[in-house]
Structure formats: C-alpha cells, structure tokens
Amino acid sequence: MSNVETLPLQQPDVTPCCPPLTERPLSAEEAVRTAAMFKALGDPVRLRLFSLVASHEGGEACVCDISDVGVSQPTVSHHLKKLKDAGLLTSERRGTWVYYRVEPSMVAAMGQMLGTRG
Amino acid sequence: MSNVETLPLQQPDVTPCCPPLTERPLSAEEAVRTAAMFKALGDPVRLRLFSLVASHEGGEACVCDISDVGVSQPTVSHHLKKLKDAGLLTSERRGTWVYYRVEPSMVAAMGQMLGTRG
DNA sequence: CCTTTGATTCGACGCATGTCAACATAGACG
DNA sequence: CGTCTATGTTGACATGCGTCGAATCAAAGG
Numbered sequence: 001m002s003n004v005e006t007l008p009l010q011q012p013d014v015t016p017c018c019p020p021l022t023e024r025p026l027s028a029e030e031a032v033r034t035a036a037m038f039k040a041l042g043d044p045v046r047l048r049l050f051s052l053v054a055s056h057e058g059g060e061a062c063v064c065d066i067s068d069v070g071v072s073q074p075t076v077s078h079h080l081k082k083l084k085d086a087g088l089l090t091s092e093r094r095g096t097w098v099y100y101r102v103e104p105s106m107v108a109a110m111g112q113m114l115g116t117r118g
Numbered sequence: 119m120s121n122v123e124t125l126p127l128q129q130p131d132v133t134p135c136c137p138p139l140t141e142r143p144l145s146a147e148e149a150v151r152t153a154a155m156f157k158a159l160g161d162p163v164r165l166r167l168f169s170l171v172a173s174h175e176g177g178e179a180c181v182c183d184i185s186d187v188g189v190s191q192p193t194v195s196h197h198l199k200k201l202k203d204a205g206l207l208t209s210e211r212r213g214t215w216v217y218y219r220v221e222p223s224m225v226a227a228m229g230q231m232l233g234t235r236g
Numbered sequence: 237c238c239t240t241t242g243a244t245t246c247g248a249c250g251c252a253t254g255t256c257a258a259c260a261t262a263g264a265c266g
Numbered sequence: 267c268g269t270c271t272a273t274g275t276t277g278a279c280a281t282g283c284g285t286c287g288a289a290t291c292a293a294a295g296g
Contacts, residue, residue: 021168021169021172021225023173025169026170028166031166031169032162035165036160038156041153042158042159042160043153043157044153045254047139047149047156051142055140064273070146078275096263096272097273108233111229111233114225115229161284163284190285190286192244192285192286192288195245197284213294214292215293216244238295239294240296241294244291246287249284249286251282254279254280254282256277257278259276260273261272261273262273265270266270
C-alpha cells in the first residue's frame with residue numbers, strides 16, 4: 001500500500017546492474033540491486049522452480065507441471081511471484097494455464113558478475 | 119567440452135555441486151546445497167564484503183581494510199563468518215590482523231550453474 | 237604483567253520471510 | 267448461467283536473520 005519498494009525494472013541489455021565482483025568493490029546501491037537477484041535464488045524451493053522452468057522443453061513451463069516441490073500450491077505461486085518480481089521469470093496466461101519463462105538477460109548478468117571476464 | 123579454457127589452478131574440477139540450471143531440474147538436496155551459496159550473496163552487506171575482498175590487491179583483504187560498509191564491526195565479522203561458512207571465503211590470521219581471501223572454485227561453480235558462456 | 241588495539245562471540249531486539257488454510261479470481265465447458 | 271478446475275491473493279503464524287552493545291579472546295608492546 002504505502003510501501004513502494006524497489007520496482008523490478010527490466011532492461012533489455014545484459015548489464016542492467018554491475019561489473020564483475022572481482023573487478024571493483026560494489027557501491028551500496030549496486031549491492032542492494034545485485035543482492036536482490038541472488039536472494040531470489042537463495043531459497044531451495046525457488047531454485048528448484050527456476051531450474052524446472054529453465055530446463056523445461058521450449059524454455060517454458062506451466063504451474064500444472066510443477067507439483068512435487070514439497071510445498072503447497074499457494075506457496076509455489078508465492079515463490080513464482082518473487083522470481084517474477086526479481087525479473088528472473090516472466091509469466092503469460094494462455095487459456096486455462098499460466099506459463100512461466102526465464103529472462104535470459106538476467107541470468108546472463110548474474111553469470112557475468114561471477115565470471116572474471118567482463 | 120572446451121569451456122575450461124585456461125585453468126592455471128591445479129584444481130581440475132570446478133566443484134562437485136550441481137549442473138547448470140538450464141540443463142536439468144535440481145533435486146531437493148541439490149537445491150538446498152546450491153541455495154546456500156546464493157543466499158550467502160543475497161545480502162547487500164555480504165555482497166559488498168565479498169566484492170571488496172575479491173577485488174582487493176593480492177586477492178586478499180584484512181578486516182581493518184573494511185570499515186565503510188555502513189554496519190558495525192561485529193556485524194562485519196558476523197557476515198564474514200557467514201561467507202566463510204558458505205565456503206566462499208577463507209580466513210588466515212597473520213600477526214595482528216586477519217586476512218580474507220576468496221575461494222575461486224566456489225565462484226566458478228556458481229558461474230557455471232548460471233551458464234557463463236561468452 | 238598490564239595496557240592497547242584488533243577481531244570474534246554472546247545476548248537480545250525487531251523486522252523480514254517462508255508456510256499454510258481460506259478465500260477470491262479467471263477461463264472452460266456443459 | 268452455473269459449476270468445475272486452475273492460479274493467484276489475503277491473513278496469520280512461526281521461524282529466520284540482520285543488527286547492535288557488551289563481553290571475550292588474541293596479539294603486540296611498554
């Protein structure tokens with residue numbers, strides 16, 4: 001309501017955020033933005049969901065495909081929303097089912113930050 | 119197969135952790151182990167500390183070098199311990215000061231999971 | 237030995253977050 | 267139109283986690 005947190009701005013380019021971690025010390029602002037992405041993958045359930053979508057055929061998966069992550073269905077929806085807010089996933093309703101898809105630029109950005117190459 | 123490029127280290131393997139996230143759905147156990155690493159970098163302060171150590175000359179930094187992260191010094195120590203427990207940092211006491219150093223294999227493992235391909 | 241400086245640990249507080257049950261919403265189909 | 271299935275949202279609860287001040291440990295030096 002009155003709390004306007006950080007909006008998930010999605011940029012088309014690969015580097016929406018920061019240089020490689022080994023290149024320069026991150027500023028406070030950079031760290032906040034970057035940590036949000038890592039935190040999104042810092043939960044076992046979310047990581048499984050993300051991996052499940054990322055490895056699914058066609059690069060997308062509907063919620064009906066995932067029901068064996070060990071948590072209730074509302075919890076799955078909650079985590080998917082978190083991943084979507086972090087910009088790591090996108091959702092699209094197609095008829096009865098909702099399909100989730102990974103955002104490649106985000107994954108690339110994170111990988112770039114962990115790689116010594118930039 | 120030739121994604122290894124050049125590894126000056128003697129370590130042949132990156133880490134016995136997990137395959138790339140886009141290759142296969144992670145199991146529950148894999149997800150727990152992997153999420154711990156991402157969670158370690160999921161905090162702004164820890165991310166700054168890690169980046170500060172990783173980018174410091176010689177690949178190491180002592181605690182005395184870092185005092186401008188915005189939190190008290192016990193908190194810095196607390197976060198450094200978390201990073202050490204996650205296997206991302208190693209510490210060594212040398213005289214009066216304690217020096218921290220990044221564990222390259224861990225960073226490589228995380229980058230590999232995100233598909234660091236150039 | 238005692239003091240000084242650097243670093244970790246302890247105890248406590250408060251906010252953030254993962255989880256679920258219950259309810260609400262969106263299409264599909266008869 | 268009504269009902270059924272599929273997802274998302276809300277409210278509440280318990281736990282986790284970041285933070286600090288104070289106490290404790292470790293090394294150096296007078």
